[in-house]
Amino acid sequence: MKRISVLAAMACLAACDKSGFNYDNIIDDGGSLQYSLLDSLQVQMRTVQLDSIRTSGTGTGLVGSYADPLFGKFTSSSSFRLGLPSETDPGLKAIYDSVELVLQPDGHYYGDTLPLQRFQVYQLSRPLVLPKDYDAFYSHQQFPVNDQPLADVTQRIRPTSGNKVHLRMNQQFGLELFEKIRSKSDDIKNEEYWRDYFKGLTIRGVDNSAAFRLLMNDTAVVMRIHYHIVKETVEEKTIDFHMNLSELQFNSYSYDRSGTPIAGLTPGADGIMGETTGNRTFIQPLTGAVTRIDFPSIAALKELGRYGRIMQAELVIKPDNGTIKNYPVPPRLTLTLADKKNVVTQGDTISNAAGVQYGNLVTDKLYPENNQYSWDLTEYCRAMMAADEYNYRGLLLAAPFSEFHTQLNRLVVGDGGSKQYRAQLKIYYLLYE
Template sequence: MKWKLLAMAALTGLAACDKSGFEYEDAAPGGNVRYSLIDTIGIGMRTIQLDSVPSSGTGYLVVGGYSDPETGRIDVAANFRVARPYSFPELDDRVVYDSIEIIFRPDAYSYGDTLPDQEWSVYQLARPLELDDDQTRFYTHHVFPHAATPLARESFPILPHRGDSIQLRLRDNFGRELMEKIRTKSEDVSTDVLFLDYMKGLQLRATRGTAVFRVPAADSAVVMRLHYHISTTEIEKYTIDFPIGNPELQFNEVHVDRSNTPLASLIPGPAGLLSSDAGNRTWVQSLSGMVTRLDFPSLTGLPLLGKYGKVMQATLELRPISGTYPQYALPPRITLCTATKDQVVTDTLSTVSGYQYGDLVTDLLYPENTKYAYDVTTYCAAIAKGETPITRGSWRSPLPAIITRS
């Protein structure tokens, strides 16, 4: 989620048909073709903080947090609905309440130090988790109100690669009230709409966390479970499961504190923080919407190639600064896309549906050669043809995405 980067670009134009490493058609016969290799293209880089990052309907609950001396402190809380089951069992006076818990099953993804204990908390939302009339989705900067007192709070570590689950026992008065409403067939649990008004929604957070975790927004990964029993000749134990509801409205709210870091002056907007003002470095942190923007002012000279010139190959290489990522592994891919001056992503000049992913090439012997490589031939060829003025590219890690490193 955080890398400091230096960039090097190699732009190749007008290559001869027998030039080593190049294969192309329609070259003039007899080898009467001149070529030029350009490797001094100037690149302007800056760190940009996007003012709004979509966060709902990503398919994942993201929760946790960590501190970094350069990017600051980031904390993520997941807001979601709990759905009413399709039907409730008939409960009579013999039913005895046992407990209520909520279970989260993270997938294998994590970011940060997972060994220390995390303090997990679950809060009930203060109003139903719904979009306002003027909203179409939730964003990371949205803060949804919740009750002051948590339904659960417990500290323990989670090792997702081991298949650990987050199991939190909720307050018994909450569980007893819910079971009584089911037993008496209260209106509060009679329909989905009324159940939402009663339950409202939940928030999962990990205060003082040292890592970020990801939980699929699916019935198999999130469930609130009510335990009860009936005493006859022996104790018969039963459960009622409440799955996650309407995953499209589940969203992750992100809180960032960058005070006392090199990014303390970074504010949302197109100006960003120039790499020249930050030790010739830029940063990327997808979860908070921090991206790196690359501008290529020298490329405006490519149309001077004229109608007889052609860009045969152009490659962009992004090299993480060696020694700046010992604690957290580099992501296997970083997304590259074209964008307007207002950071609106476009696909007019990219090669694969507007995005490239720059698979990581790691050199353990010579770490300075570790890089992400991108084919920007289409981008440069379009500029050489005069199809666009200064078109800007920006790159960012994939997020989910989520908070994803795919």
């Protein structure tokens, strides 16, 4: 198999124009057929900023903040509703003790978990309902909260231990709520009255060193009132307010990329070219940073339609190993078709009808610089050879959809001009000499 450049391929094929040539039925008559590898096509890569990310109804909350030297300062909060408890009659002899918010980390986190972490819990000042003409909440949205927090707790979190997080809340707030339950106040008469009185909660981190992912469902999130009754012995009891309407729970994100290689990244089609960021591009879908890939010279290959056929095309992307210390590399990435405005489009040239293809990470423990993701772009390259400016599609490189809205995984990859981690499009074609 020969490895040749685009120009060399053109020159060679220009000298062997055979009318009626059919690659599907041709028989090799002693060496006239030969595979060649074309691997010098330009791979143009840029980091682009997507619009706000849908974050409601994922079943997960992301809370906290941390500083990343390459992606900047990230801060996240989570808002949710609580439903009425089933137990609403503690009795006249009941004595209030305390109230707390109980949360369950699911093990996913980003940053340094060793230092103490500070969390604040606020009551919403407006009921948590979808705005008009919205069918979901997005990462840029925030609900107004009361001035004073219901909880302000500093403690150490062990996200992989399986232990729950207990945030002690304001005593006066808890006592007031307990008395409403005992007196059967109208504020807890039904869910509608309850929503008007207790509009929801927001939990946020304050100058943390890590962001933590929490389970968000009716069993994992509980606001718990503790009380006791004195009889012959002391009976300790609780009243639980469980999270409800999980489709309304959502996460709000903010980031500050000042001082990072992508400090100037703003929404739009242009993005930041890899050649201006050290021949690297950046991927962190949760903050909207993804990589766009284009092949500007692919149209020149349409001349091969008369003389040869693309038998296989493979895209290889390599992580920049110098950027992954303390930051796990995603086990897989996706490629999707995208128009000139970076809007994901449907198509059947990326392996399936949904227009998505997964690339799994292949690792080389002996030579880590060979770690890579790869995708089959055979049908894509065949289609783009004949594309015009209206139906041309680039590619977006990002995390799988199932992880897009809930994980902070990030990655830096080499672009087509990188020396050590060069991205390559390898095209294998059948050449008739």
